[in-house]
Amino acid sequence: MNSDVKDEAYYRKLWTGMFPSRLKVAFENGVLVNAYCSRCRFCCGPQAEERPFPMALLDRQISARTPDDFYLLDSRTASLDRRGCKALGPGGCRLERELRPLACGLFPLVLVNRRLYLYRICPASMLEPLESFREMAVRARDMLGALPAADVERISIARDPGDLKAKYLDLGLDVAGR
Numbered sequence: 137m138n139s140d141v142k143d144e145a146y147y148r149k150l151w152t153g154m155f156p157s158r159l160k161v162a163f164e165n166g167v168l169v170n171a172y173c174s175r176c177r178f179c180c181g182p183q184a185e186e187r188p189f190p191m192a193l194l195d196r197q198i199s200a201r202t203p204d205d206f207y208l209l210d211s212r213t214a215s216l217d218r219r220g221c222k223a224l225g226p227g228g229c230r231l232e233r234e235l236r237p238l239a240c241g242l243f244p245l246v247l248v249n250r251r252l253y254l255y256r257i258c259p260a261s262m263l264e265p266l267e268s269f270r271e272m273a274v275r276a277r278d279m280l281g282a283l284p285a286a287d288v289e290r291i292s293i294a295r296d297p298g299d300l301k302a303k304y305l306d307l308g309l310d311v312a313g314r
Contacts, residue, residue, distance in 0.1 A: 144256065144257070144262075147257050147259075147262060148262050151176075151259035151262050151263055152263070154175065154176070154259065155172060155175070155259055155263060158263060158264065159171035159172050159260075161260045161264050161268065161272075162272070163271075163272040163275045163276060166241070166279045167233060167242075168242050168243065168244075168245060168272055168276065170243065170244070170258075170260050172258070172259045172260045173228055173229075173243075174227055174228035176258075176259050177224060178257070178258070178259075179216075179243055179244070179255070179258065180216065180221040180223075180224045180229065180240075181220045181221075181224065182217075182218050182219060183217055183218060183220065184218075185217075188209060188215040188216065188217040189215060189217070189293075190209055190213050190214075190215050190293060191213065191214045191215065191216070191237035191238075191239040191240065191291075192212060192213050192214075192237065192238075192239075192290045192291045193206075193213065193237055194238065194287055194290075194291070195212075196234075197234070197235055197237065198211070198212060199235075202214075204222075205223050205231060205235065206221070206222050206223060207219060207221070207222050214237050223236070237291075238280075238291050239291065239293075242276055243255065243258070244258035244260055244261045244269075245269070245272065245273055245276050245307075246293065246304060247288075247291060247292045247293065247311060248292065248293045248294075248295050248297075248300060248304070249292060249293075249294060249295065249297065250288060250289065250292045250310060250311050250312065251306065251307075251308075251309065251310050251311065252273045252276060252277055252307045252309040253300060253304040253305060253306055253307060254266075254269050254273070254304065254305040255303060256303055256304060257303055261305075266305075269307070270307060274309065277309045277310075277311050280311045280313070281312060281314065282314060283313050283314070284313055284314060285312060285313030285314060286313070287313060288311050288312065288313030289313070292311070
């Protein structure tokens, strides 16, 4: 095993040390409120992945300030890469919720190939009960399912399912849109 590769045990030890008591994680008003985020910042910091992580923006989230808020793959797609997120500040995300990509408001739930997955390495997903994420995922699926099918397709990340097995848990919930 490559010594640079960190496994689940490494992250579990890191997160239990950083978060000795449980924090709030709840799905409220169409957003997964994750109190671990502001202290963790792992997912929005510099990424080790070679491939940028795309986060499509809905039309209502695009404005003249979009290029100042995000590193962009194109005019409608923010991305995370080796630089991390442009909107990350010392206290977490500096953007109002309405301007953040839907991907940020669902994390550690991730919409890939129009299916919901749970990012296994997030402190919330490691420290909170899996059943609570399954319940939140059902609510997220229902919320996403109310979007136009074209928006669901746009915000869904296209990845080979084989690439997901190491870091993502398939929650078995497809999202179609209306």
